[in-house]
Amino acid sequence: MSGRRGRLAPGERPPAPDPLPIPVVDNHCHLDIARDDEPAAPVADALAAAAAVGVDRVVQIGCDLEAVRWTERVLDEGHPGLLGGVALHPNEIPRLVATGELDDAFAEVERVAAHPRVRVVGETGLDYFRTGPEGVPAQQEAFRRHIDLAKRTGLALQIHDRDAHDDVLRILREEGPPERTVLHCFSGDVPMARAAVELGLMLSFAGTVTFSSAQGLRDALAVTPLEHLLVETDAPYLTPHPWRGASNASYLVPLTVRAMAGTLSVDVPTLCTALSRNSERVYGRWENAS
Template structure:
């Protein structure tokens, strides 16, 4: 193990670099796990670049995270941004009477050229109880409409809400570029999403020993529907589960995906890189 920077609970050793550069489809550079100090954004990008993760989608999902994201995408050409009000954030803002103002701020900032994603939005029935379901679903519908009006990609958070997520997407009409971030569904759901033309983004969870159902879902995902992500600082891939996650660990997930799909690593790299640019556009400055 390489020494960890002060304030971090043992950042894992970097894996071998990938043979072809890829994209981390979803990361939170603004979020730290309890007990950690923030990893400097430039350092996080440099660590990722050293192993072939040259482009990142930075996602801000509350007002503070959105402000961070707007600043980060202006400063760092390796980043594109995603902004939205997280499904757990929507009921909280509604209860405090701040939701309408927050929606207006998201809509204003989402027009920025470096913001290519509306998300993460969706449904989360794990942390929000029945009393928050209606406003959470309304918030999901609002974000779907915003993505379509602005011509942005949509990234979806789905926790314990698979049926309602698919139902609302069907009712509202999904944007042309719709991504299931940190896909957590089963084989049947994966097939349904692929049939609808959605992209499935797999995180470090696909490497976990107890994730056979998720690997079955991956096996039904064509390369043209595939993305990879960290959801850092969470969901660190094996063999480092429990450590702090970061974009430089994406190669572990890419190699696990290649094994499940029985294709070589360069094939997976090319697919996730090309898919990301098809969904989000180029990272190059205009």
């Protein structure tokens, strides 16, 4: 598996892959974010492009106040293939604490979480890559608050975990994970995958699983039961091979699904069926569900 990016002209988007035989869900993307000075695609166009290749349902994640409000507005537009999630990203937490805005920001998240098409509290969690030790206590406390919000509202929880595997699992054990909890963009190893499954968590794999350097991640995928699997883009980031480095979008999910099927030694229709069922078990049904 080469790590090289496919050849694209400046501003050109990767071509659409072959459609999947059974529709699946992109369970985590950021339709409001653009990369490399490229404009974000209109939401209706992005959803149509995804549906054309068998990605007919999408979860939009807003994880700062501007994105939370944007997510609420786009859900009000009535796109039948779209559900939402809202939270305060762990990297936002130290800044909000420093300015005294955390409580007001969390209240706004809780308000938007009552929207009928918001089905997720997330992405929340811990990120020790960009936040130094001084920010860790605030991140951990905010993570606990989001866990409580998911439990009180009956929503699923999506967790961001970067360089914080042990603390994420520890806090989940201490608080008790919500019934439907997702490790978004899973980045752990085989022992962590097994520990997550024991806790009843869902593991969501992104385009990183297609990277040549990610054998450890593929090993973790290989030991994860089908009933614990989801797929995502984290668009516009983490574009799968061979387009690594280009802007990602939901229509590229089939590349990740086919790579996952190869690692799991299952046929693509079987994996698609599992991914679709798992997604609706976690988030409920979309109006245009197949």
